[in-house]
Amino acid sequence: MTNKTVKTRFAPSPTGRMHLGNLRTALFNALLARSAGGAFLLRMEDTDQARSSEAHARALMADLRWMGLDWDEGPEAGGDAGPYAQSGRGEVYQRYYDQLVAADLAYPCYCTERELELSRKAQRASGKPPRYAGTCAHLTTEERARREAEGRKPTLRFRVPAEQTVTFQDLVRGEQRFPTEEIGDFIIRRADGTSAFFFCNAVDDALMGVTHVLRGEDHLTNTPRQLMLLEALGLPQPTYGHINLITGEDGAPLSKRNGSLSVEELREAGWLPGAVLNYLARLGHHYTGEVESQLLDLQGLADHFTTDALGRAPARFDRHQLTHWQQLAVHKADDPTLAPWLEQLPDNLSADQRRALLAAVRDNIAFPADLAAWGRRVFGELPEPEEATQDVIREAGPQFYAAALDELDTAGGDFSALAKAVRKATGAKGKGLFMPLRAALTGLCRGPELGPVFALMPAEVARRRLEQARELATANPS
Numbered sequence: 001m002t003n004k005t006v007k008t009r010f011a012p013s014p015t016g017r018m019h020l021g022n023l024r025t026a027l028f029n030a031l032l033a034r035s036a037g038g039a040f041l042l043r044m045e046d047t048d049q050a051r052s053s054e055a056h057a058r059a060l061m062a063d064l065r066w067m068g069l070d071w072d073e074g075p076e077a078g079g080d081a082g083p084y085a086q087s088g089r090g091e092v093y094q095r096y097y098d099q100l101v102a103a104d105l106a107y108p109c110y111c112t113e114r115e116l117e118l119s120r121k122a123q124r125a126s127g128k129p130p131r132y133a134g135t136c137a138h139l140t141t142e143e144r145a146r147r148e149a150e151g152r153k154p155t156l157r158f159r160v161p162a163e164q165t166v167t168f169q170d171l172v173r174g175e176q177r178f179p180t181e182e183i184g185d186f187i188i189r190r191a192d193g194t195s196a197f198f199f200c201n202a203v204d205d206a207l208m209g210v211t212h213v214l215r216g217e218d219h220l221t222n223t224p225r226q227l228m229l230l231e232a233l234g235l236p237q238p239t240y241g242h243i244n245l246i247t248g249e250d251g252a253p254l255s256k257r258n259g260s261l262s263v264e265e266l267r268e269a270g271w272l273p274g275a276v277l278n279y280l281a282r283l284g285h286h287y288t289g290e291v292e293s294q295l296l297d298l299q300g301l302a303d304h305f306t307t308d309a310l311g312r313a314p315a316r317f318d319r320h321q322l323t324h325w326q327q328l329a330v331h332k333a334d335d336p337t338l339a340p341w342l343e344q345l346p347d348n349l350s351a352d353q354r355r356a357l358l359a360a361v362r363d364n365i366a367f368p369a370d371l372a373a374w375g376r377r378v379f380g381e382l383p384e385p386e387e388a389t390q391d392v393i394r395e396a397g398p399q400f401y402a403a404a405l406d407e408l409d410t411a412g413g414d415f416s417a418l419a420k421a422v423r424k425a426t427g428a429k430g431k432g433l434f435m436p437l438r439a440a441l442t443g444l445c446r447g448p449e450l451g452p453v454f455a456l457m458p459a460e461v462a463r464r465r466l467e468q469a470r471e472l473a474t475a476n477p478s
């Protein structure tokens with residue numbers, strides 16, 4: 001797609017911390033805009049005054065910026081179609097309510113919650129799907145006046161045209177058909193005067209020039225209602241695409257309400273934005289060819305993004321996949337990205353030591369906590385070695401470590417010099433030479449290349465470890 005006029009949007013409700021499902025919606029819309037050289041817009045859907053807050057809105061923007069998903073138009077960015085928070089758009093909505101009422105395309109409904117519940121019950125009892133029965137659809141002026149006089153506060157309902165089928169081409173699901181018979185006249189303004197989602201969401205997309213809407217499939221059945229509203233108002237209709245919801249490890253869709261893992265928690269645990277981006281971009285969208293498994297930056301992800309590659313496969317959060325991308329992202333990260341990780345290292349290390357340690361272990365760590373553990377491993381105390389490591393040490397035997405201790409001072413931090421000298425003294429070679437040294441010095445049978453790690457290790461630490469290994473091998477011969 002190359003179209004200057006493509007405009008996408010992310011329209012969250014600032015009612016809680018953003019989770020990965022919300023974030024993927026933002027990402028796909030940002031990628032679609034970028035892939036087309038279009039614009040990406042942010043709009044706060046804060047009509048639920050009880051649950052929305054300014055603090056949530058700020059946190060949401062911080063999350064988006066952390067991911068690099070800056071918006072071209074919206075709160076703090078400005079634009080011609082503001083305000084970009086729905087709480088400030090009451091007058092705009094009023095104009096369109098008036099337009100619908102004047103054309104008799106909307107009418108006040110005085111039914112109470114209890115009356116509506118009774119009606120739904122009756123419908124269910126007679127085997128019909130519950131929907132608004134049209135009780136107030138044709139009230140006379142007098143009947144309305146009488147209800148007003150009783151002090152009833154009406155909602156405003158949209159008059160759904162009878163016997164039509166709303167069809168649209170979904171970017172993900174293909175042609176969709178909804179007979180209007182199955183859609184009751186629906187509320188577009190609540191009794192307290194606030195706007196219902198269907199209404200303000202559709203009107204704002206139209207007024208803000210949004211051309212494409214990618215959103216969760218939880219909105220699929222809203223779309224025919226929104227298309228009818230836009231048609232009634234003579235406003236342009238965007239193209240919609242509905243993507244499967246991401247489910248958690250428990251199988252339930254991620255949701256702000258069920259306390260799903262938030263973007264903030266991911267950030268605090270040290271996940272890198274590049275990892276999260278690359279993981280999410282492939283959850284519901286296929287990258288094919290050589291870029292399928294490559295860590296891409298935002299522009300790279302956009303360059304290969306196409307709505308044709310949006311899929312309907314179930315999308316379950318998979319921590320292992322995310323960790324895989326994290327490892328790639330750590331490997332590729334530049335120094336400033338990982339700089340905060342260095343703060344987790346002990347205070348007595350110099351800046352050079354910290355940087356050298358990071359360079360030495362970078363391909364073997366995924367999180368700041370892993371780096372901190374290597375800090376302890378190289379400069380401090382070893383944790384109790386695993387059974388497999390102890391086996392390697394016992395098998396090497398006390399003479400092996402005695403020889404290593406003899407050569408330690410002459411080697412002077414040069415691992416290959418140490419290895420060479422130990423080989424000469426003991427005849428050990430290959431795996432039989434390097435494994436026991438690795439096991440003794442790091443307490444592990446696997447890990448980063450030993451040379452750089454050994455070069456950083458203070459001589460007295462190395463000596464202590466080789467002595468410990470010698471003792472272990474002496475006390476528990478294999």
Ligand SMILES: Nc1ncnc2c1ncn2[C@@H]1O[C@H](COP(=O)(O)OP(=O)(O)OP(=O)(O)O)[C@@H](O)[C@H]1O
Pocket residue numbers: 011012013014015016020021022023024025214215216217218219244245246247253254255256257258
């Ligand atoms: N589990 C999910 N997977 C994918 N997308 C989701 C998921 N949950 C919400 N979305 C999408 O995120 C976007 C923003 O939605 P919204 O801010 O209303 O969040 P929400 O998580 O649905 O909120 P709440 O939990 O309060 O219902 C919508 O496009 C919605 O479809």
Ligand SMILES: [Zn+2]
Pocket residue numbers: 108109110111134135136137
């Ligand atoms: Zn009614």
